[in-house]
Amino acid sequence: MSNLIVEGEVRLGEIQGLMDDGMVGKKVEFSLESDYPVFELGVEGYMLPYLAGENNFTIGVGELVQQVSIPQPESFAWSVPVQIQPDQETRIWIEVEQTINPKQAGVGEDERDLSFVWLKLVVKQANVKECLRQGNELVRAGNWDEAINKFRQGVDIEPEFVYNYFNLGKALAAKGDLDGAISYYQQGLAHKPDSGWGYYELGKLWEAQGNGEEAMKNYQRAQDCVPGWGLVERKIGE
Missing domain, CATH: 1.25.40.10 (Tetratricopeptide repeat domain)
Incomplete structure (x- = not known):
């Protein structure tokens, strides 16, 4: 979890899909719990500069699912109003449409399928x-x-x-x-x-x-x- 910056007082379950160096592949997911009601949830990150055009995300917060398009290449900040009650375990997931293998694309030596660097999870709570x-x-x-x-x-x-x-x-x-x-x-x-x-x-x-x-x-x-x-x-x- 040390590679994920969290703004807010929450408890996270095991994070799947977040690599040791903070890179993300096709999908990242985890569970979230809070002692206080959560009324807004956001993520901030940076798309890899090798991906052409925009990248489409599917983001899920519990039963809420949204499609998001991120212009490329640039940092992104996405947020959505939510209603997460105290001590309610909620599944969060992000899946991207495009990934790139830098070595296969001739832009680096990394052989992993990558999409973006996840910088921060922003949780706004009604404490x-x-x-x-x-x-x-x-x-x-x-x-x-x-x-x-x-x-x-x-x-x-x-x-x-x-x-x-x-x-x-x-x-x-x-x-x-x-x-x-x-x-x-x-x-x-x-x-x-x-x-x-x-x-x-x-x-x-x-x-x-x-x-x-x-x-x-x-x-x-x-x-x-x-x-x-x-x-x-x-x-x-x-």
């Missing part, structure tokens, strides 16, 4: 930190609905990662859903009960709901977590 990053970008763009969906996706992927709960609560509050916002802040604090910021934001939500008693309870908890925090002290002193 929890990526959901947080994309969700925050959507918030900055004012796209609250998509941000809410992205934060929810992060919560589903890894429930212990509390920041998607908090950001989801903040986004729901911006949309006017205070009940939903309070619920997600409470869920996040159940996973991280030492978050002074979480209690402070939850206190503000209860205050917006008109429930001063619950607001004060959460401000007090925030103060317990972060003694001397000026924002909280001012809230308690009001």
Whole structure:
């Protein structure tokens, strides 16, 4: 596997068809598993300069099969949207139409039937930190609905990662859903009960709901977590 560069956190099965020097013949195939959902898969490589014209590929990702034409000679980068669920073993394969035997073609001493050098497998995953990053970008763009969906996706992927709960609560509050916002802040604090910021934001939500008693309870908890925090002290002193 050392001859295959992988961008993404995945587990690969035995790679068949990838030679020790990184060259590929007629077909290469392997299996892939990921701890996170995979939403896009791509390959990057370089066609051998001895092949004339374009080379046609057949690429399979599970049940998805696509035909791809690569102009020759040049590097190529191909990608396709996929839906690979966590821990779902998926077969990946690439088969090319043209190969060349450099020695028989009089362009070298290599007697193998070759097609291209495979440089990189690019796996784009919906991991929890990526959901947080994309969700925050959507918030900055004012796209609250998509941000809410992205934060929810992060919560589903890894429930212990509390920041998607908090950001989801903040986004729901911006949309006017205070009940939903309070619920997600409470869920996040159940996973991280030492978050002074979480209690402070939850206190503000209860205050917006008109429930001063619950607001004060959460401000007090925030103060317990972060003694001397000026924002909280001012809230308690009001």
